[in-house]
Amino acid sequence: MWNTLIIQPFTNVLLMITMLVKNFGLAIILFTILIKLITFPLTAKQIKSSQAIQELQKSPRYLKLQEKYKDNKEKLAEEQFKLQRELGVSPFGSCLPLLIQFPIIIGLYQSIMRAMASTPLELIKLERIIYPFLDPNKILPLQNRFLWMDLGQPERLTVFGIGIPVLTILVVLTTLVQSRVMAPPTEGGNDQSAAMTSSMNMTMPVVMGMLAYQFSAGLALYLVVSNLTTIAQYAAMGRTDWSRIFPWVKSKPKAAKPSIVIPDLPDEEEEEKPVIVEKVSKPSARASVKRQRPKMKK
Amino acid sequence: MKKKILRSLLIVLLAGLLLAGCAMGPRAESTPGISANSDHVIVSYMNYIRHLNPVNGQETWRYPEKSNVKQVFYAPALIDGENIYVGDFANDFMKINISGIPTVEWTFKVAKGWYQAKAVKDGSLIIVPNTDRSIYAIDDSNTLLWTHQGDFAYISEPLVVEEMVIVSSQDHKILFLNKADGTTIREIPMNGAVVAAPAYDPKTDSVFVGSLAHEFVRIDRQTGKIVWSYDGSGTLESIWGKPLIVDGEVILSDKAGKIVSLSADTGAENWQLYAGGAMPAGLALVEDKGFVAVLEDGTITFYDLTQKSVWSRVISGNVYSTPVVTENLILVAAIKGDNLIYAFDFQGQPVWTFKPAK
Numbered sequence: 001m002w003n004t005l006i007i008q009p010f011t012n013v014l015l016m017i018t019m020l021v022k023n024f025g026l027a028i029i030l031f032t033i034l035i036k037l038i039t040f041p042l043t044a045k046q047i048k049s050s051q052a053i054q055e056l057q058k059s060p061r062y063l064k065l066q067e068k069y070k071d072n073k074e075k076l077a078e079e080q081f082k083l084q085r086e087l088g089v090s091p092f093g094s095c096l097p098l099l100i101q102f103p104i105i106i107g108l109y110q111s112i113m114r115a116m117a118s119t120p121l122e123l124i125k126l127e128r129i130i131y132p133f134l135d136p137n138k139i140l141p142l143q144n145r146f147l148w149m150d151l152g153q154p155e156r157l158t159v160f161g162i163g164i165p166v167l168t169i170l171v172v173l174t175t176l177v178q179s180r181v182m183a184p185p186t187e188g189g190n191d192q193s194a195a196m197t198s199s200m201n202m203t204m205p206v207v208m209g210m211l212a213y214q215f216s217a218g219l220a221l222y223l224v225v226s227n228l229t230t231i232a233q234y235a236a237m238g239r240t241d242w243s244r245i246f247p248w249v250k251s252k253p254k255a256a257k258p259s260i261v262i263p264d265l266p267d268e269e270e271e272e273k274p275v276i277v278e279k280v281s282k283p284s285a286r287a288s289v290k291r292q293r294p295k296m297k298k
Numbered sequence: 299m300k301k302k303i304l305r306s307l308l309i310v311l312l313a314g315l316l317l318a319g320c321a322m323g324p325r326a327e328s329t330p331g332i333s334a335n336s337d338h339v340i341v342s343y344m345n346y347i348r349h350l351n352p353v354n355g356q357e358t359w360r361y362p363e364k365s366n367v368k369q370v371f372y373a374p375a376l377i378d379g380e381n382i383y384v385g386d387f388a389n390d391f392m393k394i395n396i397s398g399i400p401t402v403e404w405t406f407k408v409a410k411g412w413y414q415a416k417a418v419k420d421g422s423l424i425i426v427p428n429t430d431r432s433i434y435a436i437d438d439s440n441t442l443l444w445t446h447q448g449d450f451a452y453i454s455e456p457l458v459v460e461e462m463v464i465v466s467s468q469d470h471k472i473l474f475l476n477k478a479d480g481t482t483i484r485e486i487p488m489n490g491a492v493v494a495a496p497a498y499d500p501k502t503d504s505v506f507v508g509s510l511a512h513e514f515v516r517i518d519r520q521t522g523k524i525v526w527s528y529d530g531s532g533t534l535e536s537i538w539g540k541p542l543i544v545d546g547e548v549i550l551s552d553k554a555g556k557i558v559s560l561s562a563d564t565g566a567e568n569w570q571l572y573a574g575g576a577m578p579a580g581l582a583l584v585e586d587k588g589f590v591a592v593l594e595d596g597t598i599t600f601y602d603l604t605q606k607s608v609w610s611r612v613i614s615g616n617v618y619s620t621p622v623v624t625e626n627l628i629l630v631a632a633i634k635g636d637n638l639i640y641a642f643d644f645q646g647q648p649v650w651t652f653k654p655a656k
Contacts, residue, residue, distance in 0.1 A: 118326055118412070118429060118451065119326050119327060119328040119329075119372065119414055119453070120328070120329075120414070120453060120493055120538065120578075120618070121327055121328050121329050121618050122326065122327055122328070123493060124538065124553075124578050124618065125327075127510070127536065127553075136490075136510065136536075137489060137490035137491070137509075137510055137511040137512075140468075140490070140491050140510060141450050141451075141468040141469075141491045143449070143450070145431075145449075150410075150411070150430065150431075152429065152451070153410065153411060153412075153429075153430070
């Protein structure tokens with residue numbers, strides 16, 4: 001099922017690109033970008049949802065709720081849930097697109113690994129999943145030499161007798177930049193999640209670097225291109241604060257439209273009235289935006 | 299407090315991942331490499347080379363004593379008296395003395411790729427193909443004599459005939475190299491990648507080999523001319539195994555399980571049969587008796603030389619590598635089965651099985 005629906009079509013598309021461009025390394029690059037472009041709507045949705053949650057968590061209303069119900073976690077959760085419903089924000093909004101993308105990303109990686117068959121057994125398995133309209137005799141074997149690399153072997157650029165793992169260094173750097181780009185700003189967030197984010201930002205580049213160092217250059221190439229495409233997607237959406245990555249850069253991200261408009265906290269007395277709370281809990285985020293819009297003078 | 303616990307947990311996770319990262323070996327899926335004679339059965343599989351007693355299949359030693367995750371063996375060892383020559387996926391090729399406790403005599407460390415194919419030895423000359431697109435010639439004291447650089451990984455066993463080294467190339471050709479210096483004598487173009495090892499028939503002084511492009515050819519060794527080509531009127535599938543040569547007859551098998559006997563001289567078809575399923579492994583000759591064909595699903599069939607099925611057995615697991623025949627045993631390696639090695643006598647009686655200890 002997994003093979004038929006994901007691995008086989010992905011591998012065949014990758015092989016078709018290889019046939020067109022006559023270069024497997026270039027095919028990996030184009031295929032990774034293609035898949036990233038196809039999944040971009042999901043990525044965009046995920047970014048927007050995650051930004052909405054971040055904005056909500058930084059809002060005075062949310063912070064006041066935290067302060068007010070700091071000793072009653074059950075009530076706090078209930079009120080936070082109400083607020084999320086009122087604004088049409090769901091914490092799962094960023095998870096679902098990610099979950100849908102997950103099998104695609106795994107399939108992308110597995111199809112690249114499958115196409116880089118380097119043993120007779122792997123070649124047999126690759127030959128079997130090639131669609132009949134693609135002639136395996138014209139495709140196989142794949143030329144896995146790309147620039148100075150052998151895509152089937154761990155990559156090292158030999159300079160004066162020293163093997164420098166250039167792709168590994170690029171994987172570490174791009175993962176670092178990507179995790180910084182993707183990580184939510186910490187100000188206003190809670191300490192625990194900030195610590196978690198900071199640790200993850202340190203851990204991920206190291207782990208990815210280890211993978212790139214040990215595995216074949218084809219995988220490392222895919223990781224670099226994937227990271228760069230993700231960074232480009234974030235930059236294209238105006239979500240990148242380059243000053244967080246390069247401290248000497250002063251620019252802040254483009255003043256993007258806020259994902260949600262959070263109405264001010266009602267007066268204490270009003271909030272106590274259950275009827276009013278019930279009334280404001282229904283409209284969607286769109287309705288909230290409308291309510292906040294000032295009247296235009298003619 | 300929570301923050302501290304969280305940080306500690308992440309540090310432990312990071313350390314674990316780093317250790318796991320350091321412990322990673324090459325990632326490749328392959329099949330066990332077996333080589334055997336009346337005294338030794340050598341199995342190259344994953345992190346060990348194992349020596350089995352041919353009588354009972356008991357493991358007598360393994361190399362290295364403690365596994366190293368980066369050292370992975372799939373290439374069959376070349377047995378030469380009390381020495382074996384074998385390469386690994388850590389790009390090392392070794393001569394190991396096996397007269398007692400296995401002792402590494404020397405290690406050839408020039409290659410940058412994996413060793414997947416069995417080496418050949420001609421006098422003191424050792425020819426070994428590597429996936430770094432090179433064929434290396436070394437002498438028995440570990441001196442590099444020459445290197446032949448190609449365009450694709452070399453993954454099949456070469457053939458040495460007089461002054462020539464004949465090698466299958468994935469780059470749609472058969473290479474004839476000068477044994478003295480590795481220079482190309484000639485290249486014979488094929489329609490597809492050649493992954494099967496070539497076979498030599500001294501009677502016709504010809505080389506027989508098939509490719510993935512549904513073709514099987516006879517090449518005259520002296521002139522390099524393709525004397526005849528066989529495609530079974532378009533019914534032949536890709537060829538992965540080395541053909542057998544028996545008294546003026548060449549027997550080949552294709553991936554789909556078709557076994558064909560051709561006249562070595564003319565290429566005329568003597569007979570053909572269907573083995574019953576996919577058969578990526580090649581055929582194994584049992585001298586003067588017949589040959590063994592093993593399907594991917596583990597069905598082993600012994601045919602006599604008139605294509606009559608003599609006996610058939612089914613083993614657990616999938617078979618992708620050509621069986622090995624000794625003076626009295628047929629050895630079959632399987633993956634994803636109950637055992638790694640199955641030994642049968644020529645009457646089809648199971649003699650022993652071997653399963654590596656965990």
